[in-house]
Amino acid sequence: QKEVEQDPGPLSVPEGAIVSLNCTYSNSAFQYFMWYRQYSRKGPELLMYTYSSGNKEDGRFTAQVDKSSKYISLFIRDSQPSDSATYLCASYGSSNTGKLIFGQGTTLQVKP
């Protein structure tokens, strides 16, 4: 079992829809959770970073962590065609290394 699991999709939604992207993780020691966006043939771009449980909002993006169920979510409101990309969740347990464990990535397509 991978430490971070993510449905690869693809996920296709119409423009303006609310998008929900999800990951599960297995390591109880994980405390830091990130979402990265990756456009085709580009490096990952950091979108959101959260520590422990709770919600964090940044513009149209909301990251949510539920440590009791080991579930990580990213919500995108008013989705735009420019949001079409692969979304990667990542986590790590100790700031001593910062070694990120990534999910497989979910490919999102927002259709105009």
Added chain:
Amino acid sequence: DTGVSQDPRHKITKRGQNVTFRCDPISEHNRLYWYRQTLGQGPEFLTYFQNEAQLEKSRLLSDRFSAERPKGSFSTLEIQRTEQGDSAMYLCASGPTGGETQYFGPGTRLLVL
């Protein structure tokens, strides 16, 4: 631009050749990471540096792979005697000590023929 830069962006080589990639991190970042990403997968950790010290290496990093970060600034990743299975995107990231955030470069795409 003060982001992470990588060079070259693309590399095509023949099996058995040696290749070297360079990463220039964000200047104030002490930590530098190397990851490898294959098609349809998330990046996988290879190794990381705290300043010039290489502190952790993944078991993915076979003896053919070596990484350096002289003087704690830029880093190089060398692959000796390349194999077709080495074909991947090699990503570099940097971050502050404490490692809460990592910022990735554009990657070097390697194709081994």
